[in-house]
Amino acid sequence: MKIKAVKMQGLGNDFVIVEKEEFEKTGLSMSELARKICDRNFGIGADGMIIPDFHSENGYDLGWYFYNNDGTTAQMCGNGIRCFAKYVYKNGFIKTKKMRVKTLAGIITPEILENGMIKVDMGKPVLECAKIPCTFKNNLNQKIKVSDREFNVNAVSMGNPHCVIFTEENPVESAKKYGAELEKNEFYPEKTNVEFAKIKSKTEIDMSVYERGCGMTLACGTGACAVTVASILNNLTDHAVKVNLAKGALNIEWSGNPQDSVFMSGPAEFSFFAEYLC
Numbered sequence: 001m002k003i004k005a006v007k008m009q010g011l012g013n014d015f016v017i018v019e020k021e022e023f024e025k026t027g028l029s030m031s032e033l034a035r036k037i038c039d040r041n042f043g044i045g046a047d048g049m050i051i052p053d054f055h056s057e058n059g060y061d062l063g064w065y066f067y068n069n070d071g072t073t074a075q076m077c078g079n080g081i082r083c084f085a086k087y088v089y090k091n092g093f094i095k096t097k098k099m100r101v102k103t104l105a106g107i108i109t110p111e112i113l114e115n116g117m118i119k120v121d122m123g124k125p126v127l128e129c130a131k132i133p134c135t136f137k138n139n140l141n142q143k144i145k146v147s148d149r150e151f152n153v154n155a156v157s158m159g160n161p162h163c164v165i166f167t168e169e170n171p172v173e174s175a176k177k178y179g180a181e182l183e184k185n186e187f188y189p190e191k192t193n194v195e196f197a198k199i200k201s202k203t204e205i206d207m208s209v210y211e212r213g214c215g216m217t218l219a220c221g222t223g224a225c226a227v228t229v230a231s232i233l234n235n236l237t238d239h240a241v242k243v244n245l246a247k248g249a250l251n252i253e254w255s256g257n258p259q260d261s262v263f264m265s266g267p268a269e270f271s272f273f274a275e276y277l278c
Contacts, residue, residue, distance in 0.1 A: 001025055001026060001027075001277070001278045002275045002276065002277055002278075003018065003022040003023070003025055003026060003275070003276050003278060004018075004019070004022050004273070004274070004275060004276075005017065005018050005022070005037065005044060005273075005274045005275070005276050006018075006087065006270065006272075006273055006274070007044060007046065007270075007271040007272050007273075007274060008083040008086070008087060008268060008269065008270055008271055009079075009083070009268075009269055009271055010078075010079030010080070010082050010083050010219060010221065010266060010267060010268045010269070011079060011218060011219035011245050011246075011247045011248040011249075011250070011266060011267065012217075012218030012219055012245075012246060012247035012248075013047055013077075013079035013080070013217050013218055013219040013220065013221070014045070014046045014047055014271065015046050015047065015048050015049065015050050015077075015079075015080050015083050016037050016038060016043075016044050016046045016048075016049050016050070017049075017050045017051075017052070017083070017084070017087055018033070018037070018049065018050070018051050019051070019052065020051055020052065020053065020054075023051055025278075026278045028278070030049075030051060030065055030067055031067060031071035031072070031073075032071065033049065033278075034048070034049040034067035034068070034069065034070075034071050035069070035070065035071040036278065037049055037276055038067075038068075038069035039069070043276065044274055044276055046069060047068070047069055047211070047214045047217050048066060048067060048068050048069055048074070048077060048080055048214070049066070049067045049069070050064055050065070050066055050067075050080055050083070050084055050087075051064065051065040052064055052084065052087070052088060052093065053065060053102075054093060059100065059102075059107060060100040060101060060102040060107050061094060061096075061099045061100045061101070062088065062093070062094060062099065062101060062102070063101060063102035063103070064081075064084055064101060064102075064103065066080055066103070066104075068211070068212070068213030068214050069213070069214055070213045070214070072212075072213040073104065074104075074160055074212070074213060075103065075104040075105040075159040075160045076103050076104065076105035076108065076122075076158060076159035076160050076222055077160075077221065077222065078120065078122065078158070078220065078221015078222045078223075078224065078225060078250075078264055079219050079220065079221040079266070079268070080221075081101065081103070081108055081110055081120055081221070082110060082118040082120060082221065082266060082267070082268040083268040084101065084110075085099060085101070085110035085111075085112060085118050085120075085268070086112065086118060086268040086269075086270075087270075089112055090270075097111055097112040097113075098110070098111040098112075099111075103159065104159070105123065105158070105159020105160065106123055106159065107123075108120060108121065108122065108123060108159075109121040113265070116267070117265050117266060117267060118265070118266065118267070118268055119263060119264070119265040120221070120263065120264045120265075121261045121263060122158055122159075122221075122222070122225050122261060122262045122263065122264050123158070123159065123261055123262070124258060124259060124260065124261055124262070125156055125157065125158060125225070125226070125229045125254070125258065125262055126156070126157035126158070126159075127139050127156065127157075127229075127233075127258055129155060131157065132155050132156070132157040132161050132188075133157075133161065133188070133189055133190060134155045134161065134187050134188050134189075134192070135186075135187050135188075135189065136153075136155055136187060139154065139155040139156065140154050140155075140230070140233060140234065141153075141154065141234070142154075142155070142187075144163075144182065144185055144187060146178055146181045146182055146185065147177075147178065147181060149178065151165050151178070151182075152165065152166070153165055153187075154166075154230035154233070154234070155187075155188075155192075156226040156229050156230055157226075158222040158225045158226050158229075158262065159222065160193060160212070160222055161188055161190060161191070161192040161193065161212070162192060162193045162194075162195060162222065162223060162226035162227075163182055163183075163185070163188065163192045163193065163194045163195070164195045164197060164226055164227050164230040165182075165194070165195065165196050165197070166197050166198070166199060166230075166231070166234070166236065167196050167197065167198055168198065169196075169198075170198075171196035171197060171198050171206055171207060171208035172196075172208040172246070174196040174208070175194060175195075175196045175208040175209060175210045175216060176210075176216060178194070178196075179194045179196075179209075179210025179215075179216065180210065180215070182194040182210070183210055183212055191212045191213075192212055193209060193210070193211050193212045193220060193222070193223050193226075194209065194210040194212075195207055195208070195209050195220070195223045195226060195227050196208050196209075197227045197230075197231070199231065199236050199237065200244075201237075202236075202237050202238045203237065203238055203240065203241055203242060204241065204242045204243075204244065205227060205228070205231060205237065205241055205242070205243050205244065206244045207223065207224060207227050207243050207244065207245060208245075208246070209223045209245075211223070218245060218246040218247050219245040219246065219247065219248070219250070220245075221250060221264055221266065224243040224245070224250045224252055224264065225252055225254075225262045225264055227243060227252075228241045228243060228252040228254055228262070229254055229262060232254055232256050233256070239253060239254055239255055239256055240252075240253045241253075248266070248267065249266070250264055250265065250266040251264070251265040251266065252264055252265075
């Protein structure tokens with residue numbers, strides 16, 4: 001059985017997009033297809049799979065099904081939503097450059113800008129521990145001990161949980177060494193994304209991420225938002241921050257008011273069109 005698919009990426013965070021009618025040909029569950037098609041040795045290879053849902057109601061224009069490459073669902077994906085927005089607009093599934101997308105994290109609003117970048121209203125950050133969820137008493141500057149280290153942790157949700165650690169060390173090496181253990185730490189009952197971040201200035205941060213359900217990835221949009229929120233709450237940066245990732249940067253803006261949305265701007269690109277043999 002051959003199905004059509006499209007490969008896209010946002011700063012190297014890559015996704016396979018499959019139309020629902022193509023998915024239905026496979027006889028697999030969405031979780032099963034995600035594991036197979038995202039496999040980098042036997043599939044197309046990706047960090048996640050997206051299936052558009054063109055059903056609309058009052059309050060949103062369309063929706064999506066999003067799966068990590070291990071077959072688990074994720075409430076939100078910042079790089080994925082930019083790729084999704086570009087895909088549905090370029091293929092004529094929606095006529096407006098600004099759209100309301102139903103996700104497990106609520107209604108997310110991406111907008112394709114004149115310069116080709118996609119700006120996304122990511123919604124309000126979640127700072128209440130029970131809703132992140134985590135079992136800390138306070139979401140900022142909590143201690144976690146893993147392996148041979150104790151880390152100062154900031155918990156933030158952008159529709160999905162994040163563990164933000166500010167470091168003076170190499171963020172990539174720290175994420176590789178400690179990310180897997182932190183992802184499944186007992187303080188996060190639904191596991192967590194893990195970000196190591198190095199402050200370069202009041203307007204710039206270097207970041208590396210170990211994603212829940214994916215492992216090490218080149219970029220994470222919700223992670224960049226969570227890092228920026230944590231840096232502002234800790235008075236480490238201004239309210240507009242450039243977050244440097246392995247293959248480029250995202251621009252994140254937040255007023256510092258928990259009632260205000262976080263805004264993320266960045267690229268999304270088509271990689272190739274494919275036929276996948278299930």
